[in-house]
């Protein structure tokens with residue numbers, strides 16, 4: 655989609671020689687990785703760390719040099735997509751199932767640039783079902799606890815089997831409707847045994863670039 659591409663390519667303009675770059679996951683991050691690959695082929699000297707096996711394979715196919723998480727202390731810039739962004743730049747992520755690695759990489763990044771098309775910008779988070787990564791052991795118990803928090807959790811499927819993340823876990827997509835207090839919900843979710851992480855990214859984005867149908871891309875004002 656052109657508006658995703660516009661936002662993603664604009665974000666890559668901040669990348670310079672010598673940087674360590676976090677590569678996001680999803681159809682918008684895909685365009686950023688493609689552009690980074692093109693610039694690497696033209697001589698840009700960077701190293702990258704991927705947030706999913708899918709993005710890692712794409713990076714390798716484009717000749718982007720990868721670096722292991724164990725070999726870095728920080729990441730200069732990560733470019734990633736989101737499923738929802740509110741006016742405070744809080745996010746729902748994980749529609750592509752990569753939320754855990756995305757959050758680890760984001761947390762080690764000096765700058766997290768979020769790239770979205772205009773359909774992702776919302777007044778309040780929660781319309782998009784919140785992905786929660788859960789341990790497979792006792793997942794039914796964990797799902798019941800999620801339900802008690804007021805979510806309607808649906809175990810994500812891949813065909814006839816549960817979807818399994820790159821980390822070997824399941825994802826419960828929690829239908830909430832609206833999240834008036836994201837900080838509170840985030841803390842409550844993290845207290846449930848069996849929850850590894852959830853798709854709320856609070857206060858992590860340094861910039862949000864939105865691509866519009868009219869062919870422009872600009873930073874979302876806070």
Ligand SMILES: O=C(CO)[C@H](O)[C@H](O)COP(=O)(O)O
Pocket residue numbers: 678679680681682683734735736737746747748749750751752753756
């Ligand atoms: O969080 C993610 C993957 O876990 C993605 O960034 C999110 O789902 C947005 O994807 P897309 O750019 O394809 O709309």
